[in-house]
Amino acid sequence: GAVVSQHPSRVICKSGTSVKIECRSLDFQATTMFWYRQFPKKSLMLMATSNEGSKATYEQGVEKDKFLINHASLTLSTLTVTSAHPEDSSFYICSASRQVLLYGYTFGSGTRLTVV
Amino acid sequence: SQQGEEDPQALSIQEGENATMNCSYKTSINNLQWYRQNSGRGLVHLILIRSNEREKHSGRLRVTLDTSKKSSSLLITASRAADTASYFCATDNYGGSQGNLIFGKGTKLSVKP
Numbered sequence: 056g057a058v059v060s061q062h063p064s065r066v067i068c069k070s071g072t073s074v075k076i077e078c079r080s081l082d083f084q085a086t087t088m089f090w091y092r093q094f095p096k097k098s099l100m101l102m103a104t105s106n107e108g109s110k111a112t113y114e115q116g117v118e119k120d121k122f123l124i125n126h127a128s129l130t131l132s133t134l135t136v137t138s139a140h141p142e143d144s145s146f147y148i149c150s151a152s153r154q155v156l157l158y159g160y161t162f163g164s165g166t167r168l169t170v171v
Numbered sequence: 172s173q174q175g176e177e178d179p180q181a182l183s184i185q186e187g188e189n190a191t192m193n194c195s196y197k198t199s200i201n202n203l204q205w206y207r208q209n210s211g212r213g214l215v216h217l218i219l220i221r222s223n224e225r226e227k228h229s230g231r232l233r234v235t236l237d238t239s240k241k242s243s244s245l246l247i248t249a250s251r252a253a254d255t256a257s258y259f260c261a262t263d264n265y266g267g268s269q270g271n272l273i274f275g276k277g278t279k280l281s282v283k284p
Contacts, residue, residue: 101272159204159217
C-alpha cells in the first residue's frame, strides 16, 4: 500500500531557530502533498498544499514566510518552521494520496515540535 | 474551516460492545472518509464512502452516509481494547483531484477490557 514517511517524529528547538520537517512518499509519486497542524485534543487544520515544482498554496491565516514549503521532487516535501516561537509548538502531519477514491489519504506519523 | 462535526466527543464502552460515532457536515461533498488516530501518532485511513453511496462495510466497520441530512455514522462492532483511539470524519470536496480533507473534531473512543 501507499506509505508516507515523516521525519523527525519529535524535535525540540530553541526560540528563534528554524526546524525542517520532511515528508516522503516511499512507494508512489506525489505531485501534491498536504501539511496539517493539530493542537492538543483538537482536529487537524490544513496549513498548506505542497505542489511539486511550483509554489505551495497556503490556507488563510497561515504565514507563508514563517512556514516555508518546498516540494522539489515527486517524493519529497519539506516544511521549515522559521524563527520558531513557543506558540509554534504543535503536532505537524503531512499527507499524500496515490488514488484517493481507492485508498484515501495516507498520513505520515507526525512531528511533535516543541519550541523552548 | 471546520466541516465535519463528530458526536459524541468522547465515548467509553466495554469490550464486545458496539460503538457508534456520528458526523455532520455543512457543504456538498465528493466523498467522506473516516480516520483513526492513536495518541500522538499519524492518522490511518479506515474507510471512504462516496456521495452516491449510502452504506459501506469493511470488516467490523460499517459506515452510512445520508447526503440529505449531511451526516454519516461509523459503527464498530464487537469492539476490542485495541480499538481505543480517536476517530475523525473528513470530507473531501473534490474527489482528490485538487482538494484536501476537512476534518471534524473527532470522537475519542475508549474500550475497556
